[in-house]
Amino acid sequence: MKALIESIVTPLVDSPEDIVVTKTEEDSKIVYHLTVHKDDVGKVIGKNGRIAKAIRTVVYAAKTDGKKRIYLDIM
Numbered sequence: 079m080k081a082l083i084e085s086i087v088t089p090l091v092d093s094p095e096d097i098v099v100t101k102t103e104e105d106s107k108i109v110y111h112l113t114v115h116k117d118d119v120g121k122v123i124g125k126n127g128r129i130a131k132a133i134r135t136v137v138y139a140a141k142t143d144g145k146k147r148i149y150l151d152i153m
Contacts, residue, residue, distance in 0.1 A: 082140055083112060083150070086133055091118035107147045110137070114152075122152055 080099045088094045096115040101108065114122055123130045134150045141148045 079110065079137065079140065079142075079148070083110060083133070083137060086136060087112065087114065087122060090121050090129065091115065092121075093118055103146075106145075107149060109149045109151055111151045111153060119152070 080101065083099050084097055087097055091097065091114055093115040096113075096118070098111075098113040100111045100113075102111065103109075112122070121129075122133070124132075130152055133152075137150050138148055
């Protein structure tokens, strides 16, 4: 999942070397924290959050474990 998130975000940003994806796992959920360069945050979120919503939709659809919910936090 980490590779999927990185592959989606890399073409959107000007500083792909600053992309960091970390994973936090709990009993009922998995949270992926996406951090990008401060100048690229707007590009990843998009106008009215449309790009962020599209990224989340793809990530949620690609989940492999049916028991845990997946969340994507963009910072």
